[in-house]
Amino acid sequence: xxxxQSLAGRTFAxxxxxxxxxxxxxxxxxxxxxxxxxxxxxxxxxxxxxFAAMNALMKDPDVGIxxxxxxxxxxxxxxxxxxxxxxxxTATLTVDSLRQIGGADIIGxxxxxxxxxxxxxxxxxxxxxxxxxxx
Amino acid sequence: xxPMFETGAVLPTQRYQVTRADLVRYAGASGDFNPIHWSDxxxxxxxxxxxxxxxxxxxxxxxxxxxTWAGAPGxxxxxxxxxTKPVVVPDDAEGVTIVVGGIIKEVTQDLVHVALTVTCGxxxxxxxxxxxxxxx
Numbered sequence: 001x002x003x004x005q006s007l008a009g010r011t012f013a014x015x016x017x018x019x020x021x022x023x024x025x026x027x028x029x030x031x032x033x034x035x036x037x038x039x040x041x042x043x044x045x046x047x048x049x050x051f052a053a054m055n056a057l058m059k060d061p062d063v064g065i066x067x068x069x070x071x072x073x074x075x076x077x078x079x080x081x082x083x084x085x086x087x088x089x090t091a092t093l094t095v096d097s098l099r100q101i102g103g104a105d106i107i108g109x110x111x112x113x114x115x116x117x118x119x120x121x122x123x124x125x126x127x128x129x130x131x132x133x134x135x
Numbered sequence: 136x137x138p139m140f141e142t143g144a145v146l147p148t149q150r151y152q153v154t155r156a157d158l159v160r161y162a163g164a165s166g167d168f169n170p171i172h173w174s175d176x177x178x179x180x181x182x183x184x185x186x187x188x189x190x191x192x193x194x195x196x197x198x199x200x201x202x203t204w205a206g207a208p209g210x211x212x213x214x215x216x217x218x219t220k221p222v223v224v225p226d227d228a229e230g231v232t233i234v235v236g237g238i239i240k241e242v243t244q245d246l247v248h249v250a251l252t253v254t255c256g257x258x259x260x261x262x263x264x265x266x267x268x269x270x271x
Contacts, residue, residue: 031164032195033151035202040209043198047191048165068181072190074262076215082208125215 003064003105003130008098012060014090015052017116022085024048040082046089047075050111050124053091057109058128065107065130073106074127080120088116091124103132140247140270146237149200153188153222154230161192175226183221190218193233193260197253200235201266204249210269212246217262222255231255245270 022038028045029036036042058065083089090113097108107128113121158172167189170177178186194216202208224230234254241248251264 028164031157031160032192032199034195034199035208037208042195042208043201043211043214044191044195051166072218074215074217075191075194076213077211078213079211082211127217 002100002132003098003107004062005098007063007095007107009095011092011094012053012057014092015049015056017088017090018049018052020083020085020087020089025083025085038085040084043077043079043082045083046077046113046122046124049089049091049113050093050126053093053111054109054126054128057093057095065128069131071129071131072126073129074125076125077122078125079122081122083121087121089113089121090116096125105130105132140239140242142239142242144239146200146204146239146249149203149235151196151199151233151235152230153192153196153224153233154228155186155224155226157230158186158188158192158224161189161195165189165191167191184223186224186226188222188224193218193222193253194264196233197235197251197261197264198266200237200251201249201268204237205247205268211266212269213265213267215266216251216253216264218260219262220255220258220260222260233260240265242270 025041029042034042091111093111096110099106109126111124162168172189175185236252237249240250246267249266253261
């Protein structure tokens with residue numbers, strides 16, 4: 001079943017505020033072998049917050065996505081500043097584009113990650129490939 | 136700024152060994168517990184040859200190379216890639232090696248633009264990985 005065709009252009013509610021701890025950044029840095037000097041988190045750390053927004057999209061029963069059919073096709077980050085310990089971050093996801101190729105839905109998403117003052121920290125663009133059935 | 140930040144400069148290749156234990160650790164740190172990254176049973180049931188690394192883990196290793204080249208963490212201003220080939224990680228002590236290369240494509244007043252190559256064995260596992268690093 002294809003996803004809801006009215007999805008393109010829709011913006012979802014912001015995720016719950018995520019309190020970034022020094023310990024969480026350190027855990028992520030150690031898992032990827034990255035250096036952490038107590039300042040900026042590793043560059044891909046914002047995926048932890050963006051993932052929550054993408055999960056909300058994928059689990060929304062009105063959208064019609066079957067989780068086990070989703071593949072992460074592409075990821076891009078644009079940063080205003082690195083994530084810091086003490087940040088309280090939300091991600092607000094918009095579906096930028098929706099197209100069909102060979103029975104798959106190609107869903108272009110943009111998650112705007114902001115701190116609790118509303119200032120932009122990072123934008124995470126993710127392309128999700130939702131494969132059709134019988135493949 | 137390092138003299139190696141000139142257009143056309145080839146950055147020192149970085150090599151990172153990846154085992155199953157690294158995938159389990161990354162799953163916990165990132166919150167991505169998709170079983171195709173830790174269960175051969177589930178991975179093979181969806182047509183994969185076996186457990187594969189999280190695409191975002193491979194991307195995190197490429198970001199680690201960017202930090203090494205930049206000389207400090209926190210200098211990445213843009214970073215993107217496509218996930219083109221899965222990294223299959225066998226259940227043994229050696230695992231696989233991810234090799235990250237880079238070349239400087241352009242240097243502007245504020246930014247250093249880097250084109251990366253990320254391979255495992257003889258396959259490119261990320262498509263068109265590229266980044267912009269701040270110079271300061």
